[in-house]
Amino acid sequence: MTTRTTGIPPAPAGERRTWLRDHSELGVCVLLSVLGALVLTDALTMDVDITQRGPVGPKTVPVVVGAGLLVIAALLAVDVLRGGRGEAEGGEDVDLSEPADWRTVLLLTGVFLGSAVLIEPAGFPVAGALLFWGAAFALGSRRTDRDPLIAAVLSLTTYVVFNNLLGVPLPGGPLMGVL
Amino acid sequence: MDTLNSLMDGFGTALTPVNLLWAALGVLLGTAIGVLPGIGPAMAVALLLPVTYGLEPVGAFIMFAGIYYGAMFGGSTTSILLNTPGESAAVVAAMEGNPMAKSGRGAQALAAAAIGHFAGGLIGTVLLVALAPTVADLAVDIGAPDYFAIMVLAFIAVTSVLGSSRIRGLASLLIGLTLGLVGLDQMTGQQRLTFGSLQLADGIDVVIVAVGLFAIGEALWVAAHLRRRPGAPIPVGRPWLGRDDVRRTWKSWLRGPLIGFPFGAIPAGGAEIPTFLSYATEKRLSKHPDDWGKGAIEGVAGPESAASASAAGTLVSMLTLGLPTTAVAAVMLAAFQQYGIQPGPLLFEREPDLVWGLIASLFVGMVLLLALNLPLAPVWAKLLRIPRPYLYAGILFFAAVGAYAVGGETVDLVILLIIGLIGFGMRRYGLPVLPAVIGVILGPNAEQQLRRALQISDGSVTGLVDTPFAVTVYAVTALLLVWPLLRKLATRGRRTG
Numbered sequence: 001m002t003t004r005t006t007g008i009p010p011a012p013a014g015e016r017r018t019w020l021r022d023h024s025e026l027g028v029c030v031l032l033s034v035l036g037a038l039v040l041t042d043a044l045t046m047d048v049d050i051t052q053r054g055p056v057g058p059k060t061v062p063v064v065v066g067a068g069l070l071v072i073a074a075l076l077a078v079d080v081l082r083g084g085r086g087e088a089e090g091g092e093d094v095d096l097s098e099p100a101d102w103r104t105v106l107l108l109t110g111v112f113l114g115s116a117v118l119i120e121p122a123g124f125p126v127a128g129a130l131l132f133w134g135a136a137f138a139l140g141s142r143r144t145d146r147d148p149l150i151a152a153v154l155s156l157t158t159y160v161v162f163n164n165l166l167g168v169p170l171p172g173g174p175l176m177g178v179l
Numbered sequence: 180m181d182t183l184n185s186l187m188d189g190f191g192t193a194l195t196p197v198n199l200l201w202a203a204l205g206v207l208l209g210t211a212i213g214v215l216p217g218i219g220p221a222m223a224v225a226l227l228l229p230v231t232y233g234l235e236p237v238g239a240f241i242m243f244a245g246i247y248y249g250a251m252f253g254g255s256t257t258s259i260l261l262n263t264p265g266e267s268a269a270v271v272a273a274m275e276g277n278p279m280a281k282s283g284r285g286a287q288a289l290a291a292a293a294i295g296h297f298a299g300g301l302i303g304t305v306l307l308v309a310l311a312p313t314v315a316d317l318a319v320d321i322g323a324p325d326y327f328a329i330m331v332l333a334f335i336a337v338t339s340v341l342g343s344s345r346i347r348g349l350a351s352l353l354i355g356l357t358l359g360l361v362g363l364d365q366m367t368g369q370q371r372l373t374f375g376s377l378q379l380a381d382g383i384d385v386v387i388v389a390v391g392l393f394a395i396g397e398a399l400w401v402a403a404h405l406r407r408r409p410g411a412p413i414p415v416g417r418p419w420l421g422r423d424d425v426r427r428t429w430k431s432w433l434r435g436p437l438i439g440f441p442f443g444a445i446p447a448g449g450a451e452i453p454t455f456l457s458y459a460t461e462k463r464l465s466k467h468p469d470d471w472g473k474g475a476i477e478g479v480a481g482p483e484s485a486a487s488a489s490a491a492g493t494l495v496s497m498l499t500l501g502l503p504t505t506a507v508a509a510v511m512l513a514a515f516q517q518y519g520i521q522p523g524p525l526l527f528e529r530e531p532d533l534v535w536g537l538i539a540s541l542f543v544g545m546v547l548l549l550a551l552n553l554p555l556a557p558v559w560a561k562l563l564r565i566p567r568p569y570l571y572a573g574i575l576f577f578a579a580v581g582a583y584a585v586g587g588e589t590v591d592l593v594i595l596l597i598i599g600l601i602g603f604g605m606r607r608y609g610l611p612v613l614p615a616v617i618g619v620i621l622g623p624n625a626e627q628q629l630r631r632a633l634q635i636s637d638g639s640v641t642g643l644v645d646t647p648f649a650v651t652v653y654a655v656t657a658l659l660l661v662w663p664l665l666r667k668l669a670t671r672g673r674r675t676g
Contacts, residue, residue: 139568171587
């Protein structure tokens with residue numbers, strides 16, 4: 001292989017940035033090797049059980065998986081440097097011709113985390129409604145007359161179905177205490 | 180005769196009012212999910228896993244099977260009317276179906292697809308009834324080494340047959356296996372990857388992993404690349420077929436299942452390969468070669484029939500061996516685990532009500548689906564107009580409900596989001612999701628069988644290969660591994676020779 005195989009080539013900053021963007025998949029290799037190291041360390045620092053029978057104990061599989069992760073990370077890095085690219089997944093509503101819209105993803109993540117924090121103090125009906133409305137808003141829906149109504153009805157219905165019909169308890173929160 | 184009696188008992192189970200209701204709900208949900216863009220049957224079953232906490236198993240599996248079959252019916256509607264297939268298995272339906280719709284023959288395309296699904300599902304399910312008990316009988320005394328061999332086969336098949344890159348498939352599998360390791364070791368109670376956290380000591384619930392990878396990952400991925408103007412579906416009337424169309428398609432409907440069923444039963448990616456094979460076969464056999472690419476009705480009928488039959492084939496491997504060959508089967512396997520039921524050869528002996536009720540409900544579901552889809556297709560097509568923000572907000576909402584219902588813990592929602600972000604990254608960099616899910620679901624079980632097998636043989640590795648069954652399975656696995664190499668050698672040999 002005569003393609004670039006080592007590190008970042010000596011090039012102006014702009015070119016270096018595009019090189020990094022083209023090879024962002026190397027980040028996956030880094031994550032995989034970190035995960036592999038983590039699994040290996042955890043397995044090797046495990047207290048050895050004396051009563052173990054046979055050659056395969058609680059350590060064996062984690063060691064194999066951890067080592068496998070390291071090997072795969074290396075193989076993937078070689079593949080990426082040789083020009084291999086993972087194909088981004090298509091779909092009915094997916095338009096890959098435009099760059100990723102990170103703002104929406106961040107907003108959705110934030111809305112999701114916010115609702116997760118609210119679910120215990122505020123109760124599921126409130127947190128769930130906020131999750132739906134917030135997510136719809138992040139995805140570009142601006143119907144302030146219709147969106148909150150749909151969110152509230154969906155959340156309350158789900159609460160009643162799960163809590164009262166299926167017997168899966170969800171926190172009602174102060175609102176359900178009042179009702 | 181024994182099988183027929185069991186099937187009759189199954190109909191007794193499936194035709195009780197409550198179970199009929201679950202079947203109807205399943206096929207309705209399934210069709211809606213198939214029509215809706217962005218939701219596949221695997222995500223739908225994953226989102227519905229929490230109902231297993233409140234529902235008895237027979238009803239839940241009747242509903243899940245209805246969703247699986249229903250989504251096959253609904254999926255072709257999207258392909259034909261919108262030309263943007265959501266799943267690889269539906270690509271073929273768009274190739275001839277969409278040109279038909281554009282030239283005003285959408286009603287015929289929908290009818291050919293719906294009847295094709297009915298024929299394929301019916302033939303496939305009859306084959307399931309005929310074959311499954313035999314397979315279960317043959318496999319009934321398989322032990323730990325054999326189970327381990329089957330799981331190794333599943334791991335290798337899912338990483339090397341599917342997708343374009345084996346390295347990426349393996350990376351995904353290892354991520355899944357890692358997630359499956361978290362928690363207490365099942366045999367010694369040793370803590371693994373818990374980092375001293377009590378919450379992690381219970382392990383990460385399969386529901387959370389499945390919902391995170393399929394639902395949250397998908398919703399975030401679509402959100403990052405949301406098509407600003409969704410395509411407008413082609414308006415269509417009630418599906419019907421003229422006599423000429425029937426003359427052209429009836430053989431295709433019957434040929435499809437012969438291709439679809441065997442491919443569904445082996446770990447080769449479900450409906451994707453058989454639909455393409457059926458398409459190629461129909462094209463070669465067609466008496467109207469000029470129509471192809473412009474809307475040949477056989478090109479809709481054959482592949483759709485193959486797709487439904489492959490779903491029946493999938494159920495054979497899942498019920499008799501516990502081997503999931505598609506994403507839906509993997510999630511259904513997770514549901515079995517939620518109930519503490521181990522699918523496998525003994526399932527037919529231990530849970531006859533469940534198995535035969537489920538199989539009988541497939542016949543019921545198929546009739547319901549045909550009745551629902553032929554007259555109501557224009558109504559279903561209206562679902563394509565749902566505003567996308569509501570659709571994906573709804574997916575996030577139900578994903579959160581499902582994960583929270585697992586244990587009522589906020590931390591589960593955070594884990595769900597993290598796994599969702601992993602799923603997002605996997606979609607971005609072409610790591611297939613299915614190997615990870617199979618790894619989480621089968622990984623812990625495979626480890627247990629491995630250790631059990633080695634305990635029986637007192638530590639000797641030969642204990643893993645001392646049954647003919649295990650040796651056969653390993654041979655198949657080895658063949659899968661070297662297959663690309665052999666093919667490369669063969670083409671090279673031909674080129675030089």
